[in-house]
Amino acid sequence: NAGVTQTPKFQVLKTGQSMTLQCAQDMNHEYMSWYRQDPGMGLRLIHYSVGAGITDQGEVPNGYNVSRSTTEDFPLRLLSAAPSQTSVYFCASSLMDGNSGANVLTFGAGSRLTVL
C-alpha cells in the first residue's frame, strides 16, 4: 500500500516550458487535489476532483490544467511555466464522507518546482 505517489520530486524548468506532475493513489479515494505551498502562506488549492471524469477549480487555478480519467491518477499540467509558479506542489487524496467534514487528507511527498 504505497498511499499517494508523486513524481518528480524535483524539477527545474525554463520560462515557457510545459510539464506534468504525476500523482497516483492506491487507496480507492474518490477525492483528489493539488495544492501549492509557498513560504509564509497557507496551502492553496489549485484544482480538485471528486471522482473520475469530474474536476473543478480551486483558489489558484490559472496556468494549470488537470484531468481525472481514472480513480487512481490525477496529473497536474503546467502549460507555460512562469517564475511565479516556483513552489512546492502537493497532491492529496481522501475518502468522501458526505455526512461529515471528517475527510482526512493523505498527502504525497511533494514536488519542488523551480522556474527560471
Next chain:
Amino acid sequence: GQNIDQPTEMTATEGAIVQINCTYQTSGFNGLFWYQQHAGEAPTFLSYNVLDGLEEKGRFSSFLSRSKGYSYLLLKELQMKDSASYLCAVMDSNYQLIWGAGTKLIIKP
C-alpha cells in the same frame, strides 16, 4: 473574507508543554483539522474537532470553541522530534479547507 490566524513561530524546551493557538473566521464550519509537517516533508494528520471541547490523543490534545472561532493544539512532554510546523485548517460550509500559514515549533534541549 475567510481567514485563519496562527503564530508564525514558537520555541519550547524539551520535556515541557506548549500550546499553539489558531483563530478563524470562515463562511460556515464543518470541522477543524491540525496537521504536522516536518521540514521538507508532507503534512500528516494529527486531529479533527467538530464539537466544542477537548480531544486527547496521547501526548497531543486539541481544543475547539466554535462560539469564539478558536482552537489550540497542546503538546505535552515535548520531544526533539516534535520540531515541525503545525498547520491549522478549517472546513467551510462548502466542504473546502481553508489553511493557516502554519506555526513553526522549535524545540530546544
